[in-house]
Amino acid sequence: MFEDLQPAPTDKILALIGLYRADPRTDKVDLGVGVYKDRAGKTVVMRAVRAAEKRLLETQDTKTYLGLAGDLAFNAAMADLVFGKSADVTRIRSAQAPGGSGALRLAAELLKRTRPDAVVWISNPTWPNHIPMMRGAGLTVREYPYFDAESGTVRFDAMLAALKEAKSGDAVLLHGCCHNPTGANLTAAQWAEVADLLVARGLLPFVDIAYQGFGEGLEADAAGLRIVAGKVPEMLVAASCSKNFAVYRDRVGAAMIMGRTGPEADMAQGHMLAAARTLYSMPPDHGAAAVRIVLEDKDLRADWEAELEEMRQRMLRLRVAFAEALRRQSNSDRFDFIAEHRGMFSRLGLREDQVERLRAEHGVYMVGDSRINVAGLPEDGLDKLAKAIVSVLD
Numbered sequence: 001m002f003e004d005l006q007p008a009p010t011d012k013i014l015a016l017i018g019l020y021r022a023d024p025r026t027d028k029v030d031l032g033v034g035v036y037k038d039r040a041g042k043t044v045v046m047r048a049v050r051a052a053e054k055r056l057l058e059t060q061d062t063k064t065y066l067g068l069a070g071d072l073a074f075n076a077a078m079a080d081l082v083f084g085k086s087a088d089v090t091r092i093r094s095a096q097a098p099g100g101s102g103a104l105r106l107a108a109e110l111l112k113r114t115r116p117d118a119v120v121w122i123s124n125p126t127w128p129n130h131i132p133m134m135r136g137a138g139l140t141v142r143e144y145p146y147f148d149a150e151s152g153t154v155r156f157d158a159m160l161a162a163l164k165e166a167k168s169g170d171a172v173l174l175h176g177c178c179h180n181p182t183g184a185n186l187t188a189a190q191w192a193e194v195a196d197l198l199v200a201r202g203l204l205p206f207v208d209i210a211y212q213g214f215g216e217g218l219e220a221d222a223a224g225l226r227i228v229a230g231k232v233p234e235m236l237v238a239a240s241c242s243k244n245f246a247v248y249r250d251r252v253g254a255a256m257i258m259g260r261t262g263p264e265a266d267m268a269q270g271h272m273l274a275a276a277r278t279l280y281s282m283p284p285d286h287g288a289a290a291v292r293i294v295l296e297d298k299d300l301r302a303d304w305e306a307e308l309e310e311m312r313q314r315m316l317r318l319r320v321a322f323a324e325a326l327r328r329q330s331n332s333d334r335f336d337f338i339a340e341h342r343g344m345f346s347r348l349g350l351r352e353d354q355v356e357r358l359r360a361e362h363g364v365y366m367v368g369d370s371r372i373n374v375a376g377l378p379e380d381g382l383d384k385l386a387k388a389i390v391s392v393l394d
C-alpha cells in the first residue's frame with residue numbers, strides 16, 4: 001500500500017533540530033529553530049507558568065471535556081492581550097487552538113468555507129510553513145514582496161503595489177510583529193496605510209501574531225494589529241503563546257475572528273469550531289489553562305511580564321553586540337541592520353552554500369535562507385562567530 005510513496009518534503013526548520021543534536025562538536029552554535037534560550041543555552045519554564053501549573057495541579061478536580069472552543073476564560077484573556085482593553089469585544093470571537101499553527105489552520109479553514117476562491121496574499125519571504133498550511137486548507141496563495149536583502153528593510157512601496165492587484169474578498173496574511181524570518185517590521189504609519197488599502201479594496205486582514213512581547217514590548221507589538229482592527233470591518237487573527245509564555249510543546253494558541261457584528265462573528269466562530277471538530281475535535285487544555293491563570297492573576301501576570309521583558313532586553317543587547325562584532329570582523333557596516341531589526345530573527349543575507357559551509361566547517365546552524373535565532377547567539381563567543389561568518393563571505 002505504501003510502496004508508491006515518494007519521500008515527504010522535510011521542514012527546513014525542524015530538520016535542523018535533528019542535525020544539530022547529532023553533531024558531536026562541543027562548540028557548535030544553534031541559531032536554528034525559533035526557541036528562546038537564556039545565556040546558558042537553556043529554554044526554561046517561565047516562573048509564572050511554573051507557579052500556574054502548580055496551582056492547576058492542586059486545584060483541578062476533573063479532566064472532562066471543555067468543548068470545541070476550549071477554555072473560554074483563556075479565549076477572553078487572549079482577546080484582551082491581543083486586541084487591547086479598548087477593543088469592541090462584542091464583535092470578537094475566539095477558539096483556543098493547538099498552538100499558533102493550529103490557530104492559523106483554523107482561520108484558514110474558516111476562510112475556505114466562507115470564500116472558497118479567495119487568494120491568501122503572503123509576504124515574500126515568510127515562515128516556511130505559512131504557504132503549505134494555507135494550501136493544506138485548500139486555499140490559493142500569492143506572494144507580495146516584503147524584504148530588500150541589500151538594505152535589510154521593508155519594500156513597502158512594492159508591497160502596496162502588489163496588494164493593489166488583490167481582488168475584493170482576498171485575504172492578506174500579515175506578521176503582527178517580529179517578522180519571521182527577516183526581523184524587519186512595518187512602522188505604525190505603514191500599518192495605517194496598509195489598513196486603508198485593505199478597506200479600500202475589500203481585503204480581509206489575517207494577522208499572525210506569534211512573538212508579542214519579543215519586539216518593542218507587549219503593548220507596542222500589538223499596535224499595528226490594533227490600528228488595523230480600528231479601521232477594518234472584519235479580520236482574522238492567529239495568536240501563539242509558544243514563545244511569549246515559553247509553552248512550546250504544550251501547544252497553546254488562539255484563532256480569533258472580528259466580525260462586522262456580534263451575530264456575524266458567532267456564525268463565523270460556529271464554522272471555525274465545526275472545522276476544529278473534523279481536524280482534532282478539541283484543543284489540549286493544560287498549557288492554555290496555565291496561561292489563563294497567569295493572565296488572570298495580578299501577581300503572576302506582573303512576574304510574567306517582567307520575565308518576558310528581561311528576555312526581550314537580552315535579545316536587544318545581543319543584536320547590538322553581534323552587529324558590533326560583525327562590524328569589527330568584517331570592517332564594514334554590512335550587518336548593521338541586525339541592531340535595527342526586532343524580534344527573534346534576522347536574515348544575514350548569505351547564500352545557501354555559505355550557510356552550509358558554516359555548518360560543515362564551524363558547527364554553526366541556521367536556516368538555509370541565513371535566518372538566525374538571535375536568542376541562540378553565544379554571548380561570550382560573538383567575535384568567534386562573526387569571524388566564522390566573515391570567513392565564508394566572497
Ligand code: LMR
Nearest residue numbers: 013032033034035127180
Ligand atoms: C520558527 O520559525 O523557528 C518557529 O516558529 C518554530 C517552527 O515551528 O517553525
